[in-house]
Amino acid sequence: MSPVASNGNALEGQKPQAKSDRPSVEECLHGKERKVIIIFGQRGSGKSYLAKKLVEGENRLILYDTLGEYDNGVALFNVADFRSFFLEHYRGDFRCIYNPLQPEKEFDAICEYAFDAGDLTFLVEELDVFCSANAVSPAFANIIQRGRHSDISFIGVSQRPFGINRIITAQAKIIYSFKQREPRDIDYLCSFMGDEANIVSELNQYEFMRWENGKITRGKV
Protein backbone atom coordinates (compact mmCIF):
# COMPACT_ATOMS: atom_id res chain seq x y z
CA MET A 1 0.00 0.00 0.00
CA SER A 2 1.27 3.42 -0.81
CA PRO A 3 2.31 5.36 2.28
CA VAL A 4 0.81 8.49 0.78
CA ALA A 5 -2.91 8.86 0.07
CA SER A 6 -3.90 8.98 -3.59
CA ASN A 7 -4.95 12.63 -3.28
CA GLY A 8 -1.34 13.42 -2.44
CA ASN A 9 -2.13 14.29 1.16
CA ALA A 10 -0.01 12.12 3.36
CA LEU A 11 -2.39 12.70 6.25
CA GLU A 12 -5.52 12.08 4.17
CA GLY A 13 -7.15 15.38 4.87
CA GLN A 14 -6.65 15.30 8.62
CA LYS A 15 -5.25 18.61 9.68
CA PRO A 16 -3.55 19.26 12.98
CA GLN A 17 -5.24 21.28 15.68
CA ALA A 18 -4.73 24.99 15.96
CA LYS A 19 -1.13 25.99 16.30
CA SER A 20 0.10 25.92 19.84
CA ASP A 21 2.40 28.48 21.32
CA ARG A 22 5.15 25.91 21.84
CA PRO A 23 8.64 27.32 21.38
CA SER A 24 10.01 27.12 17.84
CA VAL A 25 13.43 26.10 16.64
CA GLU A 26 16.29 28.23 17.92
CA GLU A 27 13.86 30.41 19.81
CA CYS A 28 16.45 31.26 22.42
CA LEU A 29 19.09 31.89 19.82
CA HIS A 30 17.35 33.55 16.91
CA GLY A 31 13.76 34.52 17.56
CA LYS A 32 10.42 32.92 16.78
CA GLU A 33 10.18 33.07 13.02
CA ARG A 34 10.20 29.77 11.10
CA LYS A 35 13.08 29.53 8.70
CA VAL A 36 15.36 27.55 6.41
CA ILE A 37 18.78 26.96 7.94
CA ILE A 38 21.69 25.25 6.19
CA ILE A 39 24.84 23.84 7.80
CA PHE A 40 27.92 23.08 5.69
CA GLY A 41 31.29 21.67 6.71
CA GLN A 42 33.81 18.93 6.14
CA ARG A 43 33.56 15.49 7.71
CA GLY A 44 33.94 15.73 11.47
CA SER A 45 33.80 19.53 11.52
CA GLY A 46 30.87 19.70 13.97
CA LYS A 47 27.79 19.98 11.73
CA SER A 48 25.66 17.39 13.52
CA TYR A 49 26.85 18.62 16.91
CA LEU A 50 25.58 22.09 16.01
CA ALA A 51 22.37 20.68 14.50
CA LYS A 52 21.65 18.78 17.73
CA LYS A 53 22.04 22.00 19.71
CA LEU A 54 19.67 23.83 17.38
CA VAL A 55 16.93 21.23 17.82
CA GLU A 56 17.59 20.46 21.47
CA GLY A 57 14.33 22.01 22.70
CA GLU A 58 12.16 21.06 19.72
CA ASN A 59 9.13 19.01 20.64
CA ARG A 60 7.73 18.54 17.12
CA LEU A 61 10.67 17.27 15.18
CA ILE A 62 11.40 14.95 12.28
CA LEU A 63 15.04 14.03 11.73
CA TYR A 64 15.94 12.42 8.41
CA ASP A 65 18.99 10.73 9.82
CA THR A 66 20.76 8.99 6.95
CA LEU A 67 23.96 8.38 8.93
CA GLY A 68 22.45 7.24 12.23
CA GLU A 69 23.88 10.18 14.19
CA TYR A 70 20.92 11.09 16.40
CA ASP A 71 19.48 9.40 19.45
CA ASN A 72 17.20 11.79 21.29
CA GLY A 73 13.86 10.57 19.95
CA VAL A 74 11.89 7.60 18.65
CA ALA A 75 13.85 5.75 15.95
CA LEU A 76 11.88 4.51 12.94
CA PHE A 77 13.25 2.51 10.04
CA ASN A 78 10.58 2.23 7.36
CA VAL A 79 7.80 4.35 5.93
CA ALA A 80 5.02 2.06 7.21
CA ASP A 81 6.26 2.36 10.81
CA PHE A 82 6.78 6.09 10.39
CA ARG A 83 3.22 6.44 9.12
CA SER A 84 1.72 4.54 12.07
CA PHE A 85 3.74 6.53 14.56
CA PHE A 86 3.10 9.85 12.86
CA LEU A 87 -0.66 9.40 12.45
CA GLU A 88 -0.87 8.70 16.14
CA HIS A 89 1.31 11.60 17.29
CA TYR A 90 1.29 14.41 14.76
CA ARG A 91 -1.32 16.45 16.63
CA GLY A 92 0.86 16.54 19.72
CA ASP A 93 4.54 16.39 20.50
CA PHE A 94 6.95 14.01 18.79
CA ARG A 95 10.63 13.59 18.07
CA CYS A 96 10.96 11.12 15.20
CA ILE A 97 14.37 9.94 14.10
CA TYR A 98 13.87 8.40 10.70
CA ASN A 99 16.74 6.16 9.61
CA PRO A 100 15.96 5.38 5.97
CA LEU A 101 17.12 2.13 4.42
CA GLN A 102 16.73 3.70 0.97
CA PRO A 103 17.29 7.40 1.64
CA GLU A 104 16.51 8.73 -1.83
CA LYS A 105 13.44 6.55 -2.40
CA GLU A 106 11.79 7.28 0.94
CA PHE A 107 12.50 10.99 1.14
CA ASP A 108 9.48 12.35 -0.73
CA ALA A 109 7.03 10.35 1.42
CA ILE A 110 8.51 11.82 4.62
CA CYS A 111 8.49 15.32 3.05
CA GLU A 112 4.76 14.91 2.35
CA TYR A 113 3.96 13.87 5.90
CA ALA A 114 5.99 16.78 7.25
CA PHE A 115 4.35 19.29 4.93
CA ASP A 116 0.82 18.09 5.58
CA ALA A 117 1.25 18.15 9.34
CA GLY A 118 2.96 21.54 9.48
CA ASP A 119 4.07 23.36 12.65
CA LEU A 120 7.24 21.32 13.05
CA THR A 121 10.97 21.25 12.46
CA PHE A 122 12.37 19.01 9.74
CA LEU A 123 16.09 18.28 9.84
CA VAL A 124 17.76 16.52 6.92
CA GLU A 125 21.29 15.13 6.98
CA GLU A 126 23.22 14.68 3.72
CA LEU A 127 21.16 17.30 1.96
CA ASP A 128 23.23 16.86 -1.22
CA VAL A 129 21.72 13.37 -1.67
CA PHE A 130 18.23 14.88 -2.08
CA CYS A 131 18.94 17.57 -4.62
CA SER A 132 21.22 18.13 -7.55
CA ALA A 133 22.47 21.45 -8.85
CA ASN A 134 19.43 21.59 -11.19
CA ALA A 135 16.69 19.53 -9.59
CA VAL A 136 14.63 19.31 -6.42
CA SER A 137 11.60 17.01 -6.19
CA PRO A 138 8.17 18.70 -5.93
CA ALA A 139 7.65 17.32 -2.40
CA PHE A 140 10.97 18.69 -1.22
CA ALA A 141 10.47 21.99 -3.05
CA ASN A 142 7.19 22.39 -1.15
CA ILE A 143 9.03 22.17 2.17
CA ILE A 144 11.72 24.59 1.05
CA GLN A 145 9.57 27.16 -0.73
CA ARG A 146 6.25 26.96 1.12
CA GLY A 147 7.24 25.38 4.42
CA ARG A 148 7.45 28.64 6.33
CA HIS A 149 3.78 29.28 5.56
CA SER A 150 2.91 25.93 7.15
CA ASP A 151 5.07 26.79 10.12
CA ILE A 152 7.85 24.42 9.13
CA SER A 153 11.46 25.13 9.95
CA PHE A 154 13.89 23.26 7.77
CA ILE A 155 17.48 22.49 8.74
CA GLY A 156 19.66 20.97 6.02
CA VAL A 157 23.12 19.55 6.68
CA SER A 158 25.68 18.91 3.98
CA GLN A 159 29.45 18.69 3.68
CA ARG A 160 29.92 20.82 0.60
CA PRO A 161 28.03 23.89 -0.59
CA PHE A 162 28.93 23.35 -4.23
CA GLY A 163 26.18 21.38 -6.00
CA ILE A 164 23.42 22.34 -3.56
CA ASN A 165 20.52 23.65 -5.59
CA ARG A 166 20.24 27.43 -5.52
CA ILE A 167 16.53 27.08 -4.74
CA ILE A 168 17.60 25.86 -1.32
CA THR A 169 20.36 28.35 -0.57
CA ALA A 170 18.21 31.19 -1.92
CA GLN A 171 15.52 30.35 0.66
CA ALA A 172 18.03 30.02 3.49
CA LYS A 173 17.67 32.62 6.18
CA ILE A 174 20.74 31.44 8.05
CA ILE A 175 23.74 29.56 6.68
CA TYR A 176 26.45 28.12 8.89
CA SER A 177 29.69 26.87 7.37
CA PHE A 178 32.56 25.22 9.15
CA LYS A 179 35.97 25.27 7.49
CA GLN A 180 36.02 24.83 3.71
CA ARG A 181 39.13 24.17 1.62
CA GLU A 182 37.92 23.59 -1.94
CA PRO A 183 38.00 26.75 -4.07
CA ARG A 184 34.69 25.99 -5.72
CA ASP A 185 32.95 25.62 -2.35
CA ILE A 186 34.42 28.90 -1.16
CA ASP A 187 33.54 30.58 -4.47
CA TYR A 188 29.98 29.28 -4.20
CA LEU A 189 29.57 30.89 -0.77
CA CYS A 190 31.23 34.13 -1.93
CA SER A 191 28.88 34.25 -4.94
CA PHE A 192 25.98 35.31 -2.72
CA MET A 193 27.63 36.25 0.59
CA GLY A 194 30.37 38.41 -0.88
CA ASP A 195 34.14 38.21 -0.49
CA GLU A 196 33.94 38.27 3.27
CA ALA A 197 32.92 34.60 3.08
CA ASN A 198 36.57 33.81 2.28
CA ILE A 199 37.05 33.55 6.04
CA VAL A 200 35.69 29.99 5.85
CA SER A 201 39.14 28.87 4.77
CA GLU A 202 40.67 30.21 8.02
CA LEU A 203 38.24 28.85 10.60
CA ASN A 204 39.58 26.88 13.56
CA GLN A 205 38.37 23.47 14.73
CA TYR A 206 34.62 23.49 15.52
CA GLU A 207 34.42 27.17 14.61
CA PHE A 208 31.75 28.23 12.13
CA MET A 209 30.95 31.21 9.95
CA ARG A 210 27.32 32.29 10.34
CA TRP A 211 25.53 34.26 7.62
CA GLU A 212 22.20 36.00 8.23
CA ASN A 213 20.68 39.02 6.50
CA GLY A 214 23.90 39.68 4.63
CA LYS A 215 25.92 39.76 7.84
CA ILE A 216 28.73 37.33 8.55
CA THR A 217 29.89 36.43 12.05
CA ARG A 218 32.19 33.76 13.47
CA GLY A 219 31.17 31.51 16.34
CA LYS A 220 31.37 28.19 18.10
CA VAL A 221 28.80 26.03 19.86
Ligand SMILES: Nc1ncnc2c1ncn2[C@@H]1O[C@H](COP(=O)(O)OP(=O)(O)OP(=O)(O)O)[C@@H](O)[C@H]1O
Ligand atom coordinates in the same frame (compact mmCIF):
# COMPACT_ATOMS: atom_id res chain seq x y z
N1 LIG B 1 31.86 22.52 19.40
C1 LIG B 1 32.33 21.31 19.73
N2 LIG B 1 32.97 21.12 20.90
C2 LIG B 1 33.43 19.90 21.25
N3 LIG B 1 33.32 18.80 20.49
C3 LIG B 1 32.71 18.92 19.30
C4 LIG B 1 32.19 20.18 18.86
N4 LIG B 1 31.65 20.01 17.65
C5 LIG B 1 31.81 18.72 17.35
N5 LIG B 1 32.46 18.06 18.33
C6 LIG B 1 32.81 16.63 18.33
O1 LIG B 1 33.52 16.36 17.13
C7 LIG B 1 33.10 15.12 16.56
C8 LIG B 1 32.59 15.36 15.14
O2 LIG B 1 31.45 16.22 15.21
P1 LIG B 1 30.18 15.97 14.28
O3 LIG B 1 29.74 14.54 14.36
O4 LIG B 1 29.19 16.99 14.64
O5 LIG B 1 30.80 16.24 12.86
P2 LIG B 1 30.06 16.26 11.45
O6 LIG B 1 30.46 17.51 10.76
O7 LIG B 1 28.62 16.01 11.62
O8 LIG B 1 30.76 15.03 10.71
P3 LIG B 1 30.17 14.08 9.53
O9 LIG B 1 30.32 14.83 8.25
O10 LIG B 1 31.07 12.88 9.58
O11 LIG B 1 28.75 13.76 9.86
C9 LIG B 1 32.04 14.55 17.49
O12 LIG B 1 32.66 13.60 18.33
C10 LIG B 1 31.56 15.75 18.29
O13 LIG B 1 31.14 15.38 19.58
Ligand SMILES: [Mg+2]
Ligand atom coordinates in the same frame (compact mmCIF):
# COMPACT_ATOMS: atom_id res chain seq x y z
MG1 LIG C 1 27.35 14.63 10.96
